[in-house]
Amino acid sequence: MKYAHIVGWGSFRPDKILTNNDLSRMVDTSDEWIYTRTGIRERRIASEKETTATLAFEAAARALERADLHPSQVELIIVATSTPEYIFPSTACRVQDYLGATRAGAFDLSAACSGFVYGLSMASQAIQTESVRNAVVIGAETMSRVLDWQDRGTCILFGDGAGAVVLKGSSIPGGVMANTLRSDGSGGNLLSLPAVYHNPMPMLGPEYLHNGHKKNTVEMNGRQVFRFATQVIASSIEETIAKADLTIDDIALIVPHQANTRIIETAAKRLKIPAERFYMNVHAVGNTSAASIPIALCDAVHDGRLRPDDNVVFVGFGGGLTWASSVVKWNVTPPEVSLPRREWRRARYIAARGRSKLKKWRRKLIDRVAGSPTPHARMRDADRK
Numbered sequence: 001m002k003y004a005h006i007v008g009w010g011s012f013r014p015d016k017i018l019t020n021n022d023l024s025r026m027v028d029t030s031d032e033w034i035y036t037r038t039g040i041r042e043r044r045i046a047s048e049k050e051t052t053a054t055l056a057f058e059a060a061a062r063a064l065e066r067a068d069l070h071p072s073q074v075e076l077i078i079v080a081t082s083t084p085e086y087i088f089p090s091t092a093c094r095v096q097d098y099l100g101a102t103r104a105g106a107f108d109l110s111a112a113c114s115g116f117v118y119g120l121s122m123a124s125q126a127i128q129t130e131s132v133r134n135a136v137v138i139g140a141e142t143m144s145r146v147l148d149w150q151d152r153g154t155c156i157l158f159g160d161g162a163g164a165v166v167l168k169g170s171s172i173p174g175g176v177m178a179n180t181l182r183s184d185g186s187g188g189n190l191l192s193l194p195a196v197y198h199n200p201m202p203m204l205g206p207e208y209l210h211n212g213h214k215k216n217t218v219e220m221n222g223r224q225v226f227r228f229a230t231q232v233i234a235s236s237i238e239e240t241i242a243k244a245d246l247t248i249d250d251i252a253l254i255v256p257h258q259a260n261t262r263i264i265e266t267a268a269k270r271l272k273i274p275a276e277r278f279y280m281n282v283h284a285v286g287n288t289s290a291a292s293i294p295i296a297l298c299d300a301v302h303d304g305r306l307r308p309d310d311n312v313v314f315v316g317f318g319g320g321l322t323w324a325s326s327v328v329k330w331n332v333t334p335p336e337v338s339l340p341r342r343e344w345r346r347a348r349y350i351a352a353r354g355r356s357k358l359k360k361w362r363r364k365l366i367d368r369v370a371g372s373p374t375p376h377a378r379m380r381d382a383d384r385k
């Protein structure tokens with residue numbers, strides 16, 4: 001029997017901070033309204049140069065350093081995201097390339113704010129069935145690119161960032177012990193993000209736009225999502241801890257999706273436990289969708305909220321509608337990685353980018369020698385015609 005242990009974790013947030021006061025100069029809102037309704041004070045915003053993939057890479061590199069795992073040993077990369085740069089190539093493939101993880105399978109997972117827990121569940125099962133020996137699970141988002149910055153109902157909520165964990169197979173009991181994944185597509189319209197300019201039948205005219213969406217920005221029915229979230233968090237946690245043969249008293253810490261402190265407080269009441277048993281960092285990062293749980297996990301570890309042998313629960317909820325939870329026994333202490341070794345790892349990522357460029361040049365050269373036009377040349381020729 002293999003157990004899937006979390007042996008590394010890392011997060012990354014962009015430098016730029018957007019405060020509630022900054023937002024109050026952009027839309028009709030205030031620090032007081034945002035803080036009392038959501039618990040958020042500030043969030044991070046990606047720079048022009050940063051993408052979901054670069055944030056994901058930074059988080060994954062930190063997690064691999066912590067796990068002392070060389071990228072060439074990685075066997076699976078899952079990126080949970082709602083803000084990929086491309087439908088394909090997947091963000092996971094870009095991360096694979098940036099890391100130089102030459103033996104890894106890689107794919108993106110779309111389950112909105114529940115995506116990280118869905119990914120953790122998929123990866124842990126792949127390890128438990130010995131289909132892979134290890135996996136990197138990443139939640140990464142650049143939500144700032146898909147917000148309507150004039151819609152005060154949504155733009156005040158979200159932020160950018162990434163978090164990652166490394167899972168590794170071990171015969172030591174523990175690690176990811178149980179998962180529950182759920183969905184309810186009938187509530188898809190309550191929280192949505194159209195993939196492209198959403199006009200499926202242009203010849204029929206704009207009245208045929210799906211759900212009336214005219215742009216690819218987040219749309220949300222806040223009150224309904226709030227109600228849904230408070231209903232599913234407690235039931236999902238109870239179901240998963242029962243599967244792991246545990247009770248709520250056995251759980252040291254719950255790391256929930258960071259959407260709103262009021263949601264968490266309501267869930268804590270339903271579970272009859274103090275809200276302090278839930279870790280919260282939403283004040284500092286806002287709602288980073290799929291990235292929120294792994295970022296919160298890293299902060300919780302940093303704050304000393306997790307000790308060896310603690311049982312920790314992750315619980316996510318969001319668009320789809322989707323919700324999910326996992327119970328993890330936190331019982332593998334990662335090795336300390338020395339600074340020179342960490343620096344050496346960084347140098348390897350630069351080498352990985354160099355190798356990736358070389359491969360691209362070689363493909364171009366082969367195209368030239370074979371006489372077949374490059375995609376760029378094909379587009380140029382098509383334009384000329």
Ligand code: UT7
Nearest residue numbers: 028029030033037113152153156222223225226259260318
């Ligand atoms: O990660 C996915 C999960 N998403 C969530 O968990 C979001 C869940 N929903 C929520 O967190 C809350 O519903 C919100 C924070 C989005 C909104 O809080 P609310 O207490 O549900 O407010 P509301 O939508 O009921 O709006 C109350 C009032 C309205 O004004 P009227 O109609 O009462 O005059 C809104 O127009 O607050 C107004 N309002 C605002 N006022 C100042 C809405 N947004 C703002 C704003 N600043 N940013």
